Amino acid sequence: xxxxxxxxxxxxxxxxxxxxxxxxxxxxxxxxxxxxxxxxxxxxxxxxxxxxxxxxxxxxxxxxxxxxxxxxxxxxxxxxxxxxxxxxxxxxxxxxxxxxxxxxxxxxxxxxxxxx
Numbered sequence: 001x002x003x004x005x006x007x008x009x010x011x012x013x014x015x016x017x018x019x020x021x022x023x024x025x026x027x028x029x030x031x032x033x034x035x036x037x038x039x040x041x042x043x044x045x046x047x048x049x050x051x052x053x054x055x056x057x058x059x060x061x062x063x064x065x066x067x068x069x070x071x072x073x074x075x076x077x078x079x080x081x082x083x084x085x086x087x088x089x090x091x092x093x094x095x096x097x098x099x100x101x102x103x104x105x106x107x108x109x110x111x112x113x114x115x116x
Contacts, residue, residue, distance in 0.1 A: 001026040007067050007114065015074050022083050029090040030066055037062065041095040046102045053109060061109065068108040069094060072101070 004026040008016040019025075032040045037054060039047045053061040070077065073094055080086040097105070 001030060003063055004030055004066055007063060008070065011067060011114075012071050012074060015070060015077060018078050019086070022086055024083065024086050024090075026066075028087055033066060034062055038065065041091070043095075043097060043102065045099075046097060046105070049102070049106050053106075060114075064109045064112050064114055065105070067114070068105050068112060072105055072108065 005016070008019065008026075033042075037047065038050050042050075050061070050065055053065070073089075076093075077086060077089060080089050
């Protein structure tokens with residue numbers, strides 16, 4: 001979870017700051033994503049594409065997927081003004097991706113270069 005927090009800090013400072021202000025740590029929302037490779041909460045079509053990425057690029061791609069999901073919805077997340085509303089958004093609203101949002105996220109994951 002530290003890696004995701006650090007990536008947010010380095011690549012999406014506003015989102016990182018918003019999470020810090022409301023005491024939202026990655027283990028609150030990302031633990032189920034990482035433990036199930038997103039299968040516990042996201043549509044099967046999206047999950048199958050993530051599995052493809054994991055098989056080709058390795059497990060570090062899960063951080064890229066999480067980073068792209070969060071950055072794609074940064075505006076909506078920042079609009080949430082409390083702990084409960086942020087966690088609710090991350091656990092219930094974010095996983096209900098449209099087909100277009102899934103494709104956009106997958107494209108962003110493919111293009112994202114993360115320095116180690």
